[in-house]
Amino acid sequence: MSSRLNRRDFVRSGAAAAGLGLATRAEGAPAILQSRPRPVVIASSNGQTRLHDGNESCVARAFRLMTGGTDVLEALVAGVNIVELDPKDTSVGYGGLPNAEGVVQLDSCCMHGPKKRAGGVAALEGVRTPSKVAYAVMQNTDHHLLVGAGAQKFARQMGFEIEDDLNTDTSRRLWLEWKRRLDPEHFLDPEKRAQAGFDAGWSMVRDGLIDRDHYFGTINCDGVNAKGEICGVTTTSGLAWKIPGRVGDSPILGAGLYVDGEIGAAGSTGRGEANLYGLCSFLIVEQMRAGKSPKDAGMEALRRVRANTIEKRLIHEGKPKFGLNFYILNKNGEFAGVSMYESSYAVCTENGPEIRKTESLIEGKEPNW
Numbered sequence: 099m100s101s102r103l104n105r106r107d108f109v110r111s112g113a114a115a116a117g118l119g120l121a122t123r124a125e126g127a128p129a130i131l132q133s134r135p136r137p138v139v140i141a142s143s144n145g146q147t148r149l150h151d152g153n154e155s156c157v158a159r160a161f162r163l164m165t166g167g168t169d170v171l172e173a174l175v176a177g178v179n180i181v182e183l184d185p186k187d188t189s190v191g192y193g194g195l196p197n198a199e200g201v202v203q204l205d206s207c208c209m210h211g212p213k214k215r216a217g218g219v220a221a222l223e224g225v226r227t228p229s230k231v232a233y234a235v236m237q238n239t240d241h242h243l244l245v246g247a248g249a250q251k252f253a254r255q256m257g258f259e260i261e262d263d264l265n266t267d268t269s270r271r272l273w274l275e276w277k278r279r280l281d282p283e284h285f286l287d288p289e290k291r292a293q294a295g296f297d298a299g300w301s302m303v304r305d306g307l308i309d310r311d312h313y314f315g316t317i318n319c320d321g322v323n324a325k326g327e328i329c330g331v332t333t334t335s336g337l338a339w340k341i342p343g344r345v346g347d348s349p350i351l352g353a354g355l356y357v358d359g360e361i362g363a364a365g366s367t368g369r370g371e372a373n374l375y376g377l378c379s380f381l382i383v384e385q386m387r388a389g390k391s392p393k394d395a396g397m398e399a400l401r402r403v404r405a406n407t408i409e410k411r412l413i414h415e416g417k418p419k420f421g422l423n424f425y426i427l428n429k430n431g432e433f434a435g436v437s438m439y440e441s442s443y444a445v446c447t448e449n450g451p452e453i454r455k456t457e458s459l460i461e462g463k464e465p466n467w
Contacts, residue, residue, distance in 0.1 A: 135326040136431030137165050139177070139446045141319040142367045142423065144190070146444030146451050148181045156180050156319055157446035164323050171210045171329035174319045175229045178333050181317045182227045185266045190317050192226040193266035194335020197342045200273045202264035204228040204335055205349040207243070208236060211328035211359025216242050218349040219249040224260040229333040231258060232349070242351060246343070276339055316348055318355060318365030318425050326429045330355050330363040337370065346370025352380035361387045362429055364396070368422035368438070372403050372412075382426055392426035393457055396436035399424060400459040403438070414465045421464040423456060439464040 138161075139145075145156040154162070160177030164170050182191025189195065196202045206228035207218030217236025220243060222228050231253045235244055244252050254260050265273070316334035332355040334348040347370035348354035354370070356379035357363040364382035366373050373379075378399040385395035400422065407418045423441050427433040435443030437456040440463050444453055 134324050135322055135429055136447065137161070137321075137323050138427055138431045138433055139164065139174070139319065139321040140425045140427050140433045140435065141177070141444045142317050142425060143442045143444050143453060144181055144187055144317050145177070145319055146446075146453050148184050148187050154180070155444065155446075155451055156317065157444045158451040160319060160321055161446040161451070164321055169329075170321050170323050170327050171208055171233070171331065174321050174329055174331045175208065175233050178229050178317050178319050178331055179227050182229060182333055185268070188269055188272070188335075188338075190334055191228065192264050193269050194264070195269055195338035196265060196273050197336075197340045197344070199342050200265070200270070201342065202269070202335060203340075203342070204264075204333070205345060205354075206232040206331070206333035207349040207351060207355050208232045208331040209329060209351065209355055209357035209363070210236065211357045211363070214359060216351055216357075218243040218351070219253075220245040220345040220349045221343055222246075222249045222253065224250055224262065224264065225253050225258050226261070226264060227258075229331050231256070232331070232333075234258075243349060245345070273339070316354070316367040318348075318367055320355075320357070320363040320365055320425060320427055322363075322427055322429060322431055328357055328359050328363050328427070328429060330357045330365055332365050334367075347373040350374060352377040354379065356380045356383050358383050358387070360429065362392065362427055364424055364426045366422065366424050369420040372407065372418070372420060372422055375406055376402050378403065378424065382424060386426075386428050392428055392432055392434035393436060396424045396426050396434055397457070397459060400436060400438055404459065417460055417465070419465055 139157045141157050149155055156177035160173045163173035163176055181187050185193035194202050203221045203223055205220045209216040215236050217232045219228050219231045225231055234256045318332040320330035322328045332348045336346050347366060353374045355365040361383050364379040366379060382395045382399050385398050403422060404418055412419050418438055421438050423437040425435055425443055435456040437458050439460050440458050441456045442453050443456055
């Protein structure tokens with residue numbers, strides 16, 4: 099029997115390979131993947147654990163809408179709205195832990211891969227769903243980021259309700275407790291005062307008054323549909339008891355979120371200043387562009403953060419004193435959750451929503467301060 103294939107046999111075998119989702123290639127040419135992207139939504143763990151309306155989690159709602167034909171970014175924003183409106187999640191939106199003056203200031207950004215557009219807001223007061231305002235910035239302006247009073251004025255112009263105070267009874271009670279522990283009647287030098295404020299907040303974590311993950315806060319949610327359309331959104335109330343006006347990584351493109359519609363998406367939660375220094379979400383997407391898997395790209399970012407952490411106040415036994423998580427997916431629907439220390443993340447596929455453990459750079463739990 100001849101080992102040579104005639105033209106009809108070659109076409110028939112190629113069609114069979116394509117039907118199985120296999121790669122076909124001429125000798126010496128790169129393989130071309132024939133299968134369609136796998137739809138997936140990935141988020142921080144509160145994307146599954148928070149059920150404000152009692153029915154659906156963030157990742158479940160986003161996946162349902164996205165696979166039902168809704169624009170990917172619109173679906174993701176609808177998902178994170180669940181967490182933003184949940185007064186029991188003290189790290190995002192309404193009821194988020196306030197700044198040092200007791201004022202809730204919110205940050206968010208979103209990116210649309212296919213449209214190559216983005217929008218964000220920072221230090222926004224009075225609007226429970228900053229992700230919707232970020233989306234409005236993307237849709238209605240030529241800008242990427244609006245901040246402070248300007249962001250609030252824009253939100254009012256777009257028809258958003260502006261509330262005087264986004265504190266809940268819980269967030270106000272916790273702020274008062276922090277103020278008592280800080281003992282503001284004693285004036286300290288700047289370095290000691292900053293550390294005293296952080297120590298007061300972290301003592302509340304140790305005492306069980308604040309969830310560890312909610313001290314730094316945030317939800318990131320990214321998705322890709324069967325067409326390979328990728329989008330992402332990040333929203334947060336920021337670091338608890340922050341200096342008024344402080345903006346972390348969440349609303350900054352390339353830090354708290356980065357999307358390239360041809361490659362993938364990455365977003366983060368955890369210590370924003372550590373992430374900002376390396377623009378790690380951008381770095382992760384660029385690592386995937388160079389051929390790395392979502393997991394390996396995320397681990398490279400974590401290694402760089404660890405190498406850049408040299409201040410003694412941020413180090414415990416030679417390791418970073420803080421947590422940092424990344425949520426990553428590529429255009430094929432491959433995904434990963436990675437973290438500095440042991441953590442978890444949420445994901446939803448055709449098999450439904452679930453919580454998974456992250457791949458951690460350092461074994462064990464984040465050290466107590």
